[in-house]
Structure formats: C-alpha cells, structure tokens
Amino acid sequence: MLEQIRSHLQEISCDVFISTHRTHRRYLTKFTGSAGLVWIGLDSKILVTDFRYTEQAGEQSPDWEIVLLQPTLEETMARLIEEQQVRRIAFESEHITVEQLTKWQEKFEAVEFVPTKTWVAQLRQVKTQEEIDKIAAAAKITVQALTALVPQIKPGVTEIELALELEYTMRRLGAEAVAFDPIVGSGPRGALPHAIPGDRKIQAGDFIVIDMGCVYQGYCSDLTRTFVVGRPDPKQLEIYHIVLEAQLAALNALKPGLSGKEVDSVAREIIKNAGYDQHFGHSLGHGVGLEIHEEPRLSQFNEEPLAPGMVVTVEPGIYLPGWGGVRIEDLVVVTEEGCRILTELTKELVIIE
Numbered sequence: 001m002l003e004q005i006r007s008h009l010q011e012i013s014c015d016v017f018i019s020t021h022r023t024h025r026r027y028l029t030k031f032t033g034s035a036g037l038v039w040i041g042l043d044s045k046i047l048v049t050d051f052r053y054t055e056q057a058g059e060q061s062p063d064w065e066i067v068l069l070q071p072t073l074e075e076t077m078a079r080l081i082e083e084q085q086v087r088r089i090a091f092e093s094e095h096i097t098v099e100q101l102t103k104w105q106e107k108f109e110a111v112e113f114v115p116t117k118t119w120v121a122q123l124r125q126v127k128t129q130e131e132i133d134k135i136a137a138a139a140k141i142t143v144q145a146l147t148a149l150v151p152q153i154k155p156g157v158t159e160i161e162l163a164l165e166l167e168y169t170m171r172r173l174g175a176e177a178v179a180f181d182p183i184v185g186s187g188p189r190g191a192l193p194h195a196i197p198g199d200r201k202i203q204a205g206d207f208i209v210i211d212m213g214c215v216y217q218g219y220c221s222d223l224t225r226t227f228v229v230g231r232p233d234p235k236q237l238e239i240y241h242i243v244l245e246a247q248l249a250a251l252n253a254l255k256p257g258l259s260g261k262e263v264d265s266v267a268r269e270i271i272k273n274a275g276y277d278q279h280f281g282h283s284l285g286h287g288v289g290l291e292i293h294e295e296p297r298l299s300q301f302n303e304e305p306l307a308p309g310m311v312v313t314v315e316p317g318i319y320l321p322g323w324g325g326v327r328i329e330d331l332v333v334v335t336e337e338g339c340r341i342l343t344e345l346t347k348e349l350v351i352i353e
C-alpha cells in the first residue's frame, strides 16, 4: 500500500505524505497507540510518536523507523523537513484542523502543504485475508451473542436490559469492545432506525429491532435482526417479508463490477414496488473494517464498482412512524463470483412465544 501512496505523491509532486489520523496510522503501520504521525517519503517511512509509546511502536511496527516526538510535533517535523530537504507535504484535508494547518504554515514558511483526500480510505476498502479473518471472527461473536439473547427476550424485559446483556455477552465471548452501542427498538420505537435503548418494557405484539456489533483485534462487525413477540399480525408479516425479499435480492445481485448504487437500487425497487419507498430513508449498506462505517457505500451516491475483498453490510428497512420498523442486516465479503455472508443466522421471522 505504500507504493500507491508514493505514486500519488509523484503525481502531485510532493515529497512526503503525513497522517495524524488514528485509524489510518493503525492501518498503515499496525501501531495502535493513541498519538503519532505517519511520515511516508519517496524512500522513507517513519512513525513519530512520544515517550509513552516508543517501545510499543517498535514492537508493533518493526519495519518502520521510529522517531521520538520531542519536544513538540513541530520541532520534530522541523528536523525531518531539514534532513530530507522537504518542499511539498501532502496532508489529509479531511482530518487536519484549520488550527493545525495554520500552525504548520506559519512555522514552515518555505514548505507548501498540499491537501489530499481519501488516499488511505480508498486503500482500506479492499481487505486482506488477515483483515477478513478478523472481521469474520467479530461477526461470529456477534451472531453467538444474539443467539444467546433470544431466550431472554420476553414481555416485561426492558430494552436497556437486553442491550446490556448483549454488551456483556460479546465481551465475554472475546470482543474487546462494542463497535457501537447496541440498538434495541421495540414496538413503535422500532420506527427509529437508530433507537437508543430505553426503559420501555417488551410487550406482546411487539416487533423488536436489534442492531449490534463488536470489535475484535481492531475490526468491527455489524448485524441486525427483527423479532416478533407472539403471533405476528398480517401487516407485520407483510412488512417483514418485503424487507426480507429486498435483502435477499440485494445479496443475490451483489457481485464485483456492480456499483454501490446498482446494488442499493435492487433492494430499493422491491420496497418501492410494494409502496414503502418513503419509509426506507437510509442507504442499503456501508463498508466495515477498522471503522464501523467506512467506504464503500451501497447508496445512490456511489457509482464506483465493487471489488473482491470489500466488506459491506446489506441492511434494507421499513420504518412506519407510530407503528414500528423492520430491518434485516448481514455483513458480507465481496468474492470473485458474488458475496459470502459473515453473519450466518436465520432470517425467517423468529416468533418469541
């Protein structure tokens, strides 16, 4: 991946690419510390970090030259700029504050700071086998935790209690953290796509949307299922099966070469033909990796072709204010022929008796 960054550097006549973004730093160097600067020159690769982390950086990033940050980031950069005779520095305009940039420009008057976007985010879209294995392990923990929760879903239990149980189970199964606070939306609250679990008690007749994920060795997972408490009524069955049909059709269609927009459209058409397109107000899916939401998007705004090794969610939903909602989400890896589901768990409507 350094070759791509170096070729970008040559295209815009820069000497160095720098990044202070934590996730990018981890992706490029494997260093997990909370502070540091990645410095990639045409023939140098340096990780600048402070006293707290130099030993850890040496262990995690043995192929990188580790430079001690001292006494400040700017003083350390000044030494590197001098040593390497740097004239033009490429920086990440999406991740550097105006204040930081102004400080650099004032301190290094002879250096030109050139804004760049998405170089690392682009690289991160296609996962290595090692990354896919970690995401798959996170997905497996997530599936196990939700499976273990099902017998505990019953009238009288609150959304908060269910969310807490999920967090605890995922950690106990080996997750290092939750990827995001679990979403548990019961009854009418299921109409909020990102419902914050509350004191509401589960009742007979509820649909319950549960959306959850964990982090395993830095990598995230994402899974949603919708359950019904007691016998579903005809409207619940209708909505559930429209969402399921849309989800299965998108999974079936998903393959390299199709754009995020095309895959989104497969699901959106089905929901539209059923008359509920106004109630599917989010995109079909998103990339998952070191971050829970990353490129590529399965949305009307992504016309880039998908490629093998990308990991995305497929999560159509229908949300009816005052009534409730249904979302069904799987995490998949794009393969040569189509896609492989990492969150293997039934999608038949599970009826909680």
Ligand SMILES: [Mn+2]
Pocket (backbone or CB within 6 Å): 222, 223, 313, 315, 329
């Ligand atoms: Mn998701």
